[in-house]
Amino acid sequence: MTQDTRAPATVALHADEAFRVDHAISPPICQSVTYLADGPEDFARKAVEPHNAEFYGRHGNPTAKRLAKVVADLEGAEAGMVLSSGMGAMTTAILTFVRQGDHIVAQDGHYSATSNFLRKVLPRYGIETTFVDQTKPDSFAAAIRPQTKLILIETPVNPLMTLTDIQAVADIAQDTGILTLCDNTFASPINQRPLSFGIDLVVHSATKYIGGHHDLLAGVVVGRQDHLDAIWDMSMDLGPIGAPFDAWLALRGLRTLKARIDLHNANAMKIASFLKGLPGVRDVYYPGLVSHPQHDLAQRQMTGFGGMLSFDLKGGYEAGLKFVSRLRLCLNAASLGGVETLVVQPAVMFRARLTDEQIRAQGVTPGMIRISAGIEDGDDLIADIEQALCGA
Numbered sequence: 001m002t003q004d005t006r007a008p009a010t011v012a013l014h015a016d017e018a019f020r021v022d023h024a025i026s027p028p029i030c031q032s033v034t035y036l037a038d039g040p041e042d043f044a045r046k047a048v049e050p051h052n053a054e055f056y057g058r059h060g061n062p063t064a065k066r067l068a069k070v071v072a073d074l075e076g077a078e079a080g081m082v083l084s085s086g087m088g089a090m091t092t093a094i095l096t097f098v099r100q101g102d103h104i105v106a107q108d109g110h111y112s113a114t115s116n117f118l119r120k121v122l123p124r125y126g127i128e129t130t131f132v133d134q135t136k137p138d139s140f141a142a143a144i145r146p147q148t149k150l151i152l153i154e155t156p157v158n159p160l161m162t163l164t165d166i167q168a169v170a171d172i173a174q175d176t177g178i179l180t181l182c183d184n185t186f187a188s189p190i191n192q193r194p195l196s197f198g199i200d201l202v203v204h205s206a207t208k209y210i211g212g213h214h215d216l217l218a219g220v221v222v223g224r225q226d227h228l229d230a231i232w233d234m235s236m237d238l239g240p241i242g243a244p245f246d247a248w249l250a251l252r253g254l255r256t257l258k259a260r261i262d263l264h265n266a267n268a269m270k271i272a273s274f275l276k277g278l279p280g281v282r283d284v285y286y287p288g289l290v291s292h293p294q295h296d297l298a299q300r301q302m303t304g305f306g307g308m309l310s311f312d313l314k315g316g317y318e319a320g321l322k323f324v325s326r327l328r329l330c331l332n333a334a335s336l337g338g339v340e341t342l343v344v345q346p347a348v349m350f351r352a353r354l355t356d357e358q359i360r361a362q363g364v365t366p367g368m369i370r371i372s373a374g375i376e377d378g379d380d381l382i383a384d385i386e387q388a389l390c391g392a
Helices: 008-014 040-048 062-075 086-097 112-125 137-143 166-176 225-238 244-254 257-275 295-301 316-326 346-351 356-361 378-389
Strands: 079-083 103-107 128-132 148-154 179-183 201-205 219-223 281-285 308-313 342-344 368-372
Touching: 008 062, 008 257, 062 079, 062 219, 062 244, 079 086, 079 225, 086 112, 086 148, 086 179, 086 201, 086 219, 086 225, 103 112, 103 137, 112 128, 112 148, 128 137, 137 166, 148 166, 166 179, 166 295, 219 225, 257 281, 257 308, 257 378, 308 316, 316 346, 316 368, 316 378, 342 346, 346 356, 346 368
Parallel strands: 103 128, 103 148, 148 179, 179 201
Antiparallel strands: 079 219, 201 219, 281 308, 308 368, 342 368
């Protein structure tokens, strides 16, 4: 594949020009589930060709194919595939490359659904995972067994915006011939490109920054063509296929990804800097702050520090409740990566299904607040946070 050397903002707008239909500037939504063949030979070819977008909806879709192309180009990958959600992409990719008796090395901190899949689902099928400290690259090497087939990382990750040294993990995997997969959702391909460090596969929840407007559910996986062909083959059996309308929304969102990420980055840095040192705030977790324990690593592997940050209120659980209830501009809602600023108190979300001990094990404190910085005016966001902190 010839790498697209244009800037990311240009790639996001023009990487799919070869797919243009009827001279339309805006991509059409292709809702058809089945397609005409040009005779028996054409039908036979399309029936078995990986990623064919004009045979049957589970095989592929023209709108989803355009989205996959743009994300792949942004990540510097040979190929990509759209699935029904970020977890649809993650689970399908994992199940493609492991089987009964195999072993996975994963970091301690992952998106909760990914962690549950590794801890609760895969052991039912004889697949074991060893979890290691992501801040210590040597821990990945130490956990490798003869049966290890996959190393799984995610960076940055909830709740402390902890980073994984992508280059170090990629080097370990390449020395041992083990496949690597990185969840790059929090960073986006604008702030970080794991494939450039030697990672094999990258997964995104396109629901987040790629879509960017809290109005779609989709996932994308990108990497080498042969790897994507194998994932496609698994998807044919599992069926987590992305919907055309969600793919169209994500493709539209991609057009402004670079502009939005620049604003997310700037607002998150502004909020983190404001919170740092306030009397009611114990700690602020943001890779862009010099005080972040992995700031040097962030500078080495990221071109921007992202829109996600967390901070810990000294007043604990009740202080967090008060803070969230006082917000006027920032919205108390789950998810992240959209144009509106979203705020959650993780302990509130987790209390319904985890014990206090389990919550603490995830690094969540009672007074922790997570912010997904949107693209509103930064001064307005600061003003809202400041007034909400009064009495918090």
